[in-house]
Amino acid sequence: AEGKAFGTNIMEEVEVPCYFLCPISLQMMRDPVTLPSGITYDRDGIERWLLTAGTCPLTKQPVPADCEPTPNHTLRRLIQSWSALHAADGVERVPTPKPPTDRARVSALVSRIGATATSRSTATQEILAALRELRDVAAESERSRKLVAAVPGAVDVLAAVFVASAATKSQSVAVCDDALEIISSLQLSEQCLARVIFEANEALVDALVSVLQRSNTASRARAALLLQNVTAAMSPSRLVSLSEQVFREVVQLIRDKVSKAATKAALHVLVGATLWGRNRVKAVDAGAVVVLVDMLLDAPERRACELALGALDRLCGCAEGRAELVAHGAGVAAVGGKAVRVSDVATDKAVRVLRSVARHAAKAAVVQEMAQTGVVGTLCAVALSEHYGERTRERAQEILRRHAMSWRTSPCLHHHLRAMYPC
Template sequence: MEEDPQPQVEVPCYFLCPISLAIMRDPVTLPTGITYDRDGIERWLLTATTCPLTKQPVPADCDPTPNHTLRRLIQSWCALHDADSADRVHTPKPRVDRTAVTALVSRVHSAATGSAPPQRPQLLAALRELRDVAAESDRNRKLVAAVPGAVDVLAAVFAASANKSSEGTGTADAVRDDALEVIALLPVPEQCLRRLEETNEALVSALVSALQWSSAPSRARAALLLERVTAALPPSRLASLPEQVFREAVELLRDRPVSRPATKAALQVLVRTAAWGRNRVKAVDAGAVPVLVDMLFDDGAERRACELVLAALDRLCGCADGRAELVAHAAGVAAVGRKALRVSEVATDKAVRVLRSVARHAGTSAVVQEMAQAGVAAMLCVVAQSEQYGKRTRERARETLRLHARAWRTSPCLNHHLQAVYPC
């Protein structure tokens, strides 16, 4: 005879987090008087400024108060109902506060400004403690970033150690990489990054040095931080970036196994900085065009990465050297045309822009024939008549087709049905 199943124990409603509806493991109370599980409410407050239940505003620097009494009640209840598979709620480990983080930052600053060699181990130890704190949670990262001068101190340590690491100092390498890791973890606002670069002119050079000499993880962090810094720079500074920035960005693209986020960051740097003519020449001289063309043959690449590759080629084909490099590549024109209809509307638009630039400014008879043989003319006809693409994209395709209508309209490479819709 089968035994009756044990009835499930109902969890008291006040033990449940209003956000997750699960038993609270670390209950905390907001100034509004409502208690939530710490993990749930901290995630909520990352993107919201109100209490989820009362909708009352919550200060940005609010640190929820631990509800020790409720936590002990939940622990006791879970212990009584352990046989019913209720998870025990363990006492959370002590959390760092603003005072502790401020003291850590002060230790980093003191060790960094000391001139005696014994200060190096203390600096490394303080940096690693700060890194562990920041890596623990979003709340800790916000706490570190909010300490006055913390980001400035870390940037100064990173820049100074990067210069020394290029001289082959092992300890400086470790300091550079740890400082970079902490900065990369922090949610640094754009205006703060702009101010950092203005007050610390060696920051960009330090990032270039990290791209040259670091391990793969640190190179990836340097690329991501460089992308954030260039996004914050004013146009006057972007237009005068050193050649090393482009050389290292291209080298990172050539060595793509570093990481996909780092690859996209390097592409973003090229797209953003190549808006200026001098930077286009620097990027082309660094070998960007053949590397970008080769990336178009990676069928496993993400859509966004492919869009960025075509956007970068569009920028670089804005100068004669860039167009010459694309045309000189054995598969340059074909690679761009190959991606035009296969990725996205954005990718199609960028590909059409590249091909229009080549047809208009580098359209020798050999190039025009290559474009027909590679199926570029057929692709442009499809884009020109398809409502799937934007009006400006279709108009660019028609404009490109008109440039070489005499050669393409009657080309044997163009199907008869496409010849019939060829724009006049």
């Protein structure tokens, strides 16, 4: 098969020799590289392929994770000569590609950052220059980011610089921001994060909290995403000892609506960190219940709604959380309003929250409110619909039976719902 090359003002189609085409994209290669299997691909295409598959696309031979494809300079020069020859036909010239960053350069940069950070006599501008050079390397491609993360000691050095610059007011804020930007761009494994957490002790979380307290929205968003990953990698013993300040800053992040990604990260932190009663109380004291209810009233997108209901489910596992929910003027109604028409996950979480209220906080006024705001009608619909999971329907039926004496005869319950009311 032969490809076609097209230019802006091309008079006729130009046939591209088949051996100039990348087997993956079927487009003319600009930076041909050869795998150990002997097959040549365009660098961009094969690097993207190897991110998800560790084999040669054509031969299916395994490709080592640390394999560096060999540049095919001869083929690249042929392609450049051919494109120059057909430039008059509208074929775009193929420039000489910039050599990709190699491990030696990254290692040298990491060593330079580490040495600069430990030297008290070194100016802030020197470490900043090294960090920005490494940041530019990481920004080149996914391959470069994987390379930075794989260099021994790179993540540890960056974490140490970030923690130190966040804690030392004399250090430039830019050093802290650049180190955070590099770390947050890397795809760090849970094992790597767990090691960094162990070595930094509480200092890493404290550094992230200090960034969350600043006004720079981009840095706050990166800190939120990194905090999500850090808390997910924490052991239960460390997670349960999170400070109240962590929850205050996470709640403030949701309140400020810094970005959709930052809001979701904050919600993930709330859900993951409130498995235990002590953290639930900390989150409630930080105002989490109020901000989550207000968020539900703002009609968030599906995933954010599911996470907010998941966090409320956790917080309603303690008396303080339930008290805050029923004390909110729209708390019960907001949860009931998300029990249908969002997703099965949202329905399950909303029903779980309502069950906690019905079991432990159902004073007469709350029971009446659930009927007046349509929550009882929603529970009837969930209990009788086969669209929802069996456990979700069972929970809805349990709530309805628990307060049947009040709701069956309620004037707020439509007559057709009374007929549907579970026995």
